[in-house]
Amino acid sequence: xxxxxxGIVGSGIMGSGIAEVAAKSGHDVVLRSRRLTSAEATVAAxxxxxxxxxxxxxxxxxxxxxxxxxxxxxxxxxDLADCDLVIESVVEDLSTKKQLFIELNHIxxxxxxxxxxxxxxxxxxxxxxxxxxxxxxxxxxxxxxPMMALVEVVPxxxxxxxxxxxxxxxxxxxxxxxxxxxxxxGFIVNALLFPYLNNAVRMLEAGTASREDxxxxxxxxxxxxxGPLALLDLVGLDTSVAILDAxxxxxxxxxxxxxPLLRRMVTAGHLGRKSGQGFYEYS
Ligand SMILES: NC(=O)c1ccc[n+]([C@@H]2O[C@H](COP(=O)([O-])OP(=O)(O)OC[C@H]3O[C@@H](n4cnc5c(N)ncnc54)[C@H](O)[C@@H]3O)[C@@H](O)[C@H]2O)c1
Numbered sequence: 001x002x003x004x005x006x007g008i009v010g011s012g013i014m015g016s017g018i019a020e021v022a023a024k025s026g027h028d029v030v031l032r033s034r035r036l037t038s039a040e041a042t043v044a045a046x047x048x049x050x051x052x053x054x055x056x057x058x059x060x061x062x063x064x065x066x067x068x069x070x071x072x073x074x075x076x077x078x079d080l081a082d083c084d085l086v087i088e089s090v091v092e093d094l095s096t097k098k099q100l101f102i103e104l105n106h107i108x109x110x111x112x113x114x115x116x117x118x119x120x121x122x123x124x125x126x127x128x129x130x131x132x133x134x135x136x137x138x139x140x141x142x143x144x145x146p147m148m149a150l151v152e153v154v155p156x157x158x159x160x161x162x163x164x165x166x167x168x169x170x171x172x173x174x175x176x177x178x179x180x181x182x183x184x185x186g187f188i189v190n191a192l193l194f195p196y197l198n199n200a201v202r203m204l205e206a207g208t209a210s211r212e213d214x215x216x217x218x219x220x221x222x223x224x225x226x227g228p229l230a231l232l233d234l235v236g237l238d239t240s241v242a243i244l245d246a247x248x249x250x251x252x253x254x255x256x257x258x259x260p261l262l263r264r265m266v267t268a269g270h271l272g273r274k275s276g277q278g279f280y281e282y283s
Contacts, residue, residue: 017145039073
């Protein structure tokens with residue numbers, strides 16, 4: 001299975017990042033958003049980011065032009081019909097993702113691989129919505145996708161070895177380091193990371209320390225590149241609550257039970273960087 005044409009569904013934080021990674025590594029990319037204007041805005045942001053890289057001498061102008069020419073924005077799911085691999089990166093909600101897999105199953109060519117960038121949800125649930133559950137897999141990129149080396153490749157119980165190998169090869173072709181992990185909520189990274197992030201919110205809610213001091217402590221004391229509250233803002237608080245809920249549903253471990261403050265912030269529309277307000281303010 002050779003992957004040359006990649007479809008991305010969803011042009012949020014992760015869909016945009018994965019589109020950039022795939023295009024920069026030479027793949028043709030069809031970027032689908034529900035509204036054409038959103039997909040076009042993502043391509044415009046990519047153009048800006050490439051121009052900055054050219055200005056800094058990190059990229060040749062010719063390369064930047066070629067990357068941009070490889071990304072086609074669309075609002076039509078039908079435009080994914082001839083993709084070898086489709087990666088969905090829409091909102092972390094199982095029923096939305098399952099519905100999307102039902103539609104992709106009808107639209108995509110028979111030998112296409114359908115993949116999900118879910119952080120926690122059961123890959124097998126999406127696989128079983130298709131006629132080819134052997135060709136469905138998790139491919140979990142990290143945020144920001146252009147910078148983070150890791151990709152978790154997550155076979156469902158139904159996924160064939162051929163599919164896993166093709167997705168591992170795709171991740172490597174994107175310049176990433178893939179690891180293979182079973183279809184369990186949170187895979188490796190989020191299963192280990194989220195109790196820590198959740199407990200940082202518990203600590204803030206208890207008034208143990210200020211937001212700045214909690215973040216400063218984990219940076220200075222553990223040599224982490226950013227503190228837990230800043231990281232939650234980067235991930236998105238809505239996505240974080242969805243991740244915690246999926247982890248709690250599966251393991252019933254109280255460390256995964258989203259702290260009430262986190263849930264209330266989401267209700268208030270304080271989603272982190274993407275809304276301009278989270279634990280910190282962003283302009
Ligand atoms: N944010 C992270 O750090 C991170 C990291 C790795 C993986 N993920 C996963 O990536 C996926 C997307 O997360 P994100 O951070 O890009 O979120 P986001 O909020 O930035 O983007 C979500 C996208 O889903 C679309 N969407 C929302 N409702 C929809 C619907 N009903 N039908 C179709 N599209 C819909 C939105 O228009 C948007 O394009 C999720 O599965 C998430 O768990 C997120």
